[in-house]
Amino acid sequence: MLAAQDTKRPETVEELLGRELMSRLDRLDVLTRKVFSGKLPGERRSKKRGQSVEFDDYRQYVPGDDLRHIDWNVLARFDKFFLKLFREEEDLGVQIVLDCSASMDAGAPSKLIAAARAATALGYVGLVNQNRVSISRFGRPGDTGLRSLSAIRGRGNFKRLASFILEGVGPLPPDVRTKGEAPDFNDMMRTLALTRRGKGVLILISDGLFREGFLPGLNFLAGDSYDAYFVQILSPDELDPTLQKDRVSGDLRFTDSETGAAAEVTVSADLIKRYRARLEAFLGDLEAVCRAR
Structure with missing residues (x-):
């Protein structure tokens, strides 16, 4: 660059x-794509079901569930135990x-x-x-x-x-x-x-x-x-060095902005072609690594 x-x-x-x-x-x-439980009450609605006041769904009762969340109206109508589920703030x-x-x-x-x-x-x-x-x-x-x-x-x-x-x-x-x-x-x-x-x-x-x-x-x-x-x-000129033709052409001396190491290079069409190929490979590798996580 x-x-x-x-x-x-x-x-x-x-x-x-x-x-x-x-x-x-x-x-x-x-x-976020993940479900977390926060340390403090926040404004976020989590995918995680909890005990807030916002109703979300029902599910059938299983032994060990909190009896306080049974919907007695549903029991009276269908003679089955269902629990109310709520959205938990996160x-x-x-x-x-x-x-x-x-x-x-x-x-x-x-x-x-x-x-x-x-x-x-x-x-x-x-x-x-x-x-x-x-x-x-x-x-x-x-x-x-x-x-x-x-x-x-x-x-x-x-x-x-x-x-x-x-x-x-x-x-x-x-x-x-x-x-x-x-x-x-x-x-x-x-x-x-x-x-x-x-x-x-x-x-x-x-x-x-x-x-x-x-x-x-x-x-x-x-x-x-x-x-x-x-x-x-x-930057745009990293993706396409020809955007800076007035600065990137002929015999040049490049200095690494971080280490100070220098190299003398002749900028040609072939060099730019190889640069683009290496850049595409680098970007592809980086994207693949990120998607795998």
Whole structure:
């Protein structure tokens, strides 16, 4: 990918989302394919049947069932024992993991800013629906290990979430090295898996470009306690390098944005063809790994 050119970084909540988008997000909610029991009463209606006041269905009585839930009217009419089933309210945890590594700070528009906006939008939706929302970031030059904001709840905490995200995508201090040893994605995800609590939905937002691969890290995230999703962010010129013909042609020297390693390359039609083939294979492998979890 090519480094972002003169990209203005967001500095306020309004620059991350904007009021119009926030009003549209108010009508959304976070869904999960799994059934969890929450720690606190939330607004979510679970697939799990429980003991709330919202009637859901009937089933036949079996020995050991709570007699308080027998529908005596049904017994009187059909001479059979049936239990009333109710929807149980569930508190859902929403955990967002944001890749802030140097490879994300590239593209036009910047992948990092696009990822930050996606994380902010998802966090906002979780908060306004009274879910527990936590967020972690990794890979930002100058950070050591994972940086996390512990679980918060409610619309009133949105500014805390946005401030954490803005800190992760803001300008780097002048004394911070931007190149060196790139963070190990798999180690970061192992740490995250060992320290996370509760159950819910986990959303990883990243370009997926990790020197050490992604399989072990994704395995750590895909535990039984979380419904895990991968939102991949790629720039248009990564998908089609010919969009940047004025910058990607002839003899060039490429420098790795994370490690500083350099290579001299002659960009030709054949090279671009091979690049596209490898990219398609990479995306196919990543999709297959995600679908298998």
